[in-house]
Amino acid sequence: MAQVKMTVNGKPASGEVEGRTLLVDFIRDTLGLTGTHVGCDTSQCGACVVHVDGKAVKACSMFAAEAEGTEVTTIEGMAAEDGTMTPVQQAFQEFHGLQCGFCTPGMVMSAEALLKDNPNPTEAEVREYLKGNICRCTGYHNIVKAILAASGQDVSKIAAE
Amino acid sequence: MPKDGGIGASSKRREDVRFLTGAGNYTDDINLRGQAYVYFLRSDVAHGTLNNVDTSAAEGMPGVLKVFTGADFAEVGGIPCGWQVTDRHGQPMQEPPHPVLAQGKVRHVGDPIAAVVAESREQARDAAEAIEVDISDLPAVMDMKEALKEGATKVHDDLTSNLCYDWGFVEENKGAVDEAIKNAAHVTTLELVNNRLVPNAMEPRVAVGDYSRATDDSTLYTTSQNPHVIRLLMGAFVLGIPEHKLRVVAPDVGGGFGSKIYHYAEEAFCTFAAKKLNRPVKWTCSRSEAFISDAHGRDHVTKIELALDADNNFTAVRTETYANMGAYLSTFAPSIPTWLHGTLMAGNYKTPNIYVNVKAVFTNTVPVDAYRGAGRPEATYQLERVIDKAARELGVDPIELRRQNFITEFPYATPVAVEYDTGDYNATMDKLLEIIDKDGFQKRLEESKAKGKLRGLGINCYIEACGIAPSNLVGQLGARAGLYESATVRVNATGGITVMTGSHSHGQGHETSFAQVVADMIGIDESMIEIEHGDTANTPMGMGTYGSRSIAVGGSAMVKATEKIIAKARKIAAHLMEASEADIELKDGQFTVAGTDKSVAWGDVTLAAYVPHNYPLEEIEPGLEETAFYDPANFTYPSGAYACEVEVDPETGKVTIERFAAADDFGNVINPMIVSGQVHGGLAQGIGQALLEQTSYDADGQLLSASYMDYAMPRADDVPFYNVDHSCQTPCTHNPLGVKGCGEAGAIGSPPSVVNAVVDALQRAGHDVTHIDMPLTPSRVWAAMQG
Structure with missing residues (x-):
């Protein structure tokens, strides 16, 4: 067992971990931040995406010990103190970009990272970027639409609701 | 103009804030004080005799509390099947036992052999590696037709063969159908495979069992679409716990698509342990484990024949299907290839003679049960593919051939025992051709050609039976349950309302759309209504959510309960205003007396019900809470027309979906935004089936596609923006909301559109290809082009 320390959602966080403990398990089990989800065991589904030092990372693809000294942001750390959601979160609600909600935290964290790197993506760029996030409910239509809308683009011409 | 609330409004979902901020409460987020963890040791061979399971080394491993094997479950029941099909000869299906943990034999890769309960997840997993299992391998039964041959290895030694049932429908029609085919001017025949799929809800299954020695109460938290059904099946048939001592909670559930309907061994195990x-005791399924333990879907091998007269009128349909049941009968498995498949073989067409034969077969594979659409995609796919093939053989327009044979008068009794109440198939076809811009196809074809690509357009129709189901009817068909739904409407003293429904939402947005209905009926703001679901302790006995039934059956129960509330509230209002009850009107949350300016607000009436100082106590009881159970009079029949445009790369065979349009008739629509979202999701699953998803077993019964590295889930760049429309509305005539249900349509209607489109593209390019089996991977398409 080893002691790890990091900053999670702006606050110091620490705990005892085994060498094999994944960052996602540390976040969920030790810190009790259950908004980050586990949807697979091959680092394919993206339900566990968090930000580590500002970059989108699948939290199942690194050990908790590797996150020593980093700044981690999870879905719980996105909305403002008063509960105001980010433009991406708001767009997901506005354009019905979620159904069961299970892939949603990872989708939002990926979308936030995409728009930070590429503030004005094309539809193709959004779809390409989301290859690492699987959603079984929405057919991606409204997720892509929400992300384009969050980037400030006019989505009124995109077919149907 | 879009409405800003109530029925027909695209109200934003109230569920979303908790899901978007990480505040959802899924089963794996539940951790109880003192909780232990279970790890299941599963068979890594498809078929074998279980000689010995030595758990002694594992028992002594750190943190281990107990190791369970099949012997620990000798005194409890097996996992029950909820539907008994009767075969062509009037005999019941063969129904093998399904133990919680394997006893005597293992029958598929993933069959649980032992379960280790330990202080931590890791300790349980480590200890499972120390269990020594002695299995003598037996030949794996994999091919359905081989499985039925004389002398074939049997999956279940106590059954007479691997045949679960040989079902004929309608058996009395068989002679007339054979005659019609013999006398037809033209018969088109098609053999096809409806590929096995893994449902893959993004949330893997989880179960947490809890027990109170003080009260002798058991509680199960589980990822279920129907907690009351699990309570009944597990309590009555497996563990012998009466309902009043057993609570089942399905909190936020991350998608289901059918796979979370069934009662699974892991649920019984956690409750028992x-x-x-x-x-x-908590179990969290990994994705790899889900592939070999969640019920799969589809897996039919079918031959269909379509007979036409000299004027191209359909005269008969005859089909023969081999349906894979897997190693055991999952909860609703026997009903899927029969009553949810054979009854839909009329499709949208007035074919007078139809005969459906289904042979259900046991194999050494994961059990197969309902997956989004469940039987109806299989019916739609074969019918809409064979019609396209017939049009090509006859040299007629596939759209016109369909139109010529459309049912146009309703109600319409099909020769396969169902009666469609409403529909307008020409209207949805007209709408489809408009939104796919069929007139522009030729131009787009030329553009594709200029890029060196092939282009094709595929069009088809579908019909489904939803809103399941009339209990007396399904009882006659072998269902061991009723299929009504329930709702309790509890009006609180200050006017807010808590609705407790037996339906369950796992992505469908019931908390929003159900509230819209009640708000609309009373004329109050949606924010005054809360929808509770998922906990057997506070909801009336209901059958849950599947088969696109929630708004049609659950919504109807809620309407009935709300009607009772309004009737009582009118009595109270009449008393408060000293008026005759007959003169009381309710509008916008205000009770008025007709022809006067007297009024009392909703909140005044609700307060009077709970503070009955001025109240007709001699006539009615205080309080304002009503329960209704609704049993539908018929199925509902959503229908529509779908179109897909593809590009095919002639160099590689890769198919790209360029356009997809869906024109659905769902009857009345409560929340158009949510309905469109439901269609989008179904389309992606149907496109996934058509192009990407393949569940591959090798000859030894090893599942080759058992992770997201191997099973091709549709991703964002595999699908286009869809054009969906539900403005064609022929309301259902037999439920109070006039709704039909929308959850499965997308997955039912879309596979034939994709395959029709690819065949069309290849035909236009001069390839004599009439069929390719799904999924249409680049290698299959390329091989087809090589002839």
């Missing part, structure tokens, strides 16, 4: 050990 929690009592044995007097500790909460």
